[in-house]
Amino acid sequence: MDIRKIVFDGLLTEVEKPGRYIGGEWNSTKKTFEDTACQIAFCFPDVYEVGMSHLGLQILYGLVNETTPYLMERSFMPWPDMYKKMQERGIPLYSLESFKSLSDFPIVGFTLQYEMSYTNILAMLGLANVPLTSNERMNGAHPLVIAGGPCSVNPEPISSFIDLFLIGDGEQALPEILKITTNYLVKGKIENRKELLLKLSELNGVYIPAFYKEEYDSEGKYLGTFNIHDRNIKVKKTFVADLDNAYFPTKLVIPFVDAIHDRMMLEVLRGCTHGCRFCQAGNYYRPVREKSVSKLLETADKLVVGSGYDDISLTSLSTADYTGVKELVSKLLAKYEKGKISISLPSLRVDTFSVELAKEIQKVRKTGFTFAPEAGTQRMRDIINKGVSEEDLMASVEGAFQAGWQRLKLYFMIGLPEETDEDVIGIIELGKKVLDLGRKISGGKNIIVTVSVASFVPKPFTAFQWFGQNTKDELIRKQYLLKEAVREIGKGLKLSYHYSALSVLEGMFARGDRRLGNVLQSLYNKGAMFDSWDDWFKLEMWNEALEENAISKEAYSEHFFAETEPMYWDHIDIGVKKLYLWNEYQKSKSLEITRDCRLGCTACGVCNDEIRMDIKGEYHG
């Protein structure tokens, strides 16, 4: 089937934003199947604009295509209008470079960024006629379906559909996987799949679900998931030890269609040392590894020349933490002001240092300012170990208002452990204080403070992994409390919150086990897709799928694990020790703070002889 011909002969005039499906972007690879030994399709289980905003894609794409003899192409989840048309006309999901079906690739790789994208993964495999489960793929020349990214720390809910998970920094192991797979290809198809999997299982960071079995006792209680060859083998996360000298893409693929983040992304560091107890990324990406200012300047230069973008975003989990941030920002500004290139900082801490930084880069344009105090009361912030005091927040906010910002956004969470109604109302009270301060400083100008409140979802490998999520009704009740409190304040304070039914399902998957695979299969049969999009998420479909498989979502989301109870992700080792997390959980109950580990190691267990915190300058914590 000549996919290219069918797509360009009419199909594209019938769908929204056809630019999503045409490929050919600047810097997209010119390598072909014919001149490479092994090929992988990087699949992002969301729409093009979201996927093309993902730095991880650009890193791996550049890494494979520029530095290895292999080929990486891209594929995204087609928007429902296109999906339907492709399904009707029997057009398989194809890659944007060579317009080949995913089923023609030896390897198909997904990134797991959020749990609610799992239904899209199945929908993508299905559209490409790749058998959905690893079992079905075991016989026959099917692609090896692999996955990585933050959600892979608890791979079990989606493990029936994935042959291999890559836990940790993908740069490390992916080229190895391609290399090994090459040896098992006959005419571009995998032969001797079992052998290949065995061989791949020797790599660091590789988890192959087929080699692990979950065990239950006679009463059906979960005992653990064990390696079938040697019970005690745990999968260890891989790291890039020297981030400064690691590959970083400078020839970004530039999307035609506006991406959500459509700019140069300059990763200044990886990891985070603050130790917020709810945060999975903070643990997953430990230890902190910084890049040097000189390397970053060099990279920025190449990015500017090669991309055509006019905005450099300094990305990381917390860019103000970067020890070279001041030097970097002032040098970038000096260098690129004339070329009308702006600098942006997507993630700021709640402190005056960050406000000063933001002031420096946004001399003229005053768009919104965002802070994340996460909780409304000091007690609650101590519980979650968010080292931010009300004074910090007020001082930062004051700085922002004084500098002329008029719109502020504050991020909070509800449903945290030990939360009382006072803590919930405290969010609005804090928002009100910020609003009042803004009005005072600006002399009553049109100040708008948006309070954005997420519902907390306990995640594996955090101090709160043992904690049972609030019930849906409880979340809704708390949202109502917020709403009432905001109403009393009136104009100037805006509130937004999440759809609770979605939060509960996210909670189910986050701390779920292998049995949830059946739910995903049922959802696929019903045609579920784009469940992270409110417009496409269909609650009834989910309830039916759960019912068909006799699964209670609450049994997962609301479950409190006991101290000694095995967890579904215990066979994965991300470095941070379980005991450390447990102690953090206990400390939270007694409002005990744990310091930022840049100020002194707190012994989380990640660092060792091979990998350690790597900071390039003096810390201004």
Add this chain to the structure above:
Amino acid sequence: MASYVMEFSVRGPLAYLSHLELMKVFRQSFRRSTLPISFSEGFNPHMKLSFAIAKGVGLESEGELLEIETDQEIDVGDFLEKINKVIPDGLKVKTLKEKTISTKSLSSMLRKAKYLLVYGDGVNRDEYRVIIADKLDKSEILMEVKTKKSIGIKDIKEYILDWNFTDTGVIIEVYAGSDKNLRIDNLLKYLELDLKTIRLKLIGDDAPIIDKMSKEE
């Protein structure tokens, strides 16, 4: 400061870009080229670029026009080389002319457009020629046209200025621009044949706009 008009082609998949996406491609390409394109003043400076007319999504073209302003005079050969090195495959800048008639915008000069309708693969050309001639020769060509609010009926016969057969299809000249405009996809809907459309030229009162950019010419 100088003004120029460049003529470029859009072929293949890139024909599916929207007007705004095409604009973005040029903005980014000019940045990559390091050509001295002028920026507007103000808080939010942007490159001074303007198209003669938006191109329909899916339409290929051999003759789109883009007006640019530059900080200093540029050499045509140098320009073509630099820009063509950094634009994605499927776009090609063909010519550049200095615009010395400063009073008129490209869009206000636009009167007509010339299209080539190419026969699809495996089409019986003789048969097609007969059908097309027959359809275009009618004394009135009534079409349903969708406006924002309702559906109206319009006679598009007077919008078709000229047409001639070639070996591979038919070349048609129609009204284009703000006064009178025929959307070529409407004509295709009327013809109901397997034809692929390519826009060939954007034309002013008496000649292609690109040829009328400089007073001396």
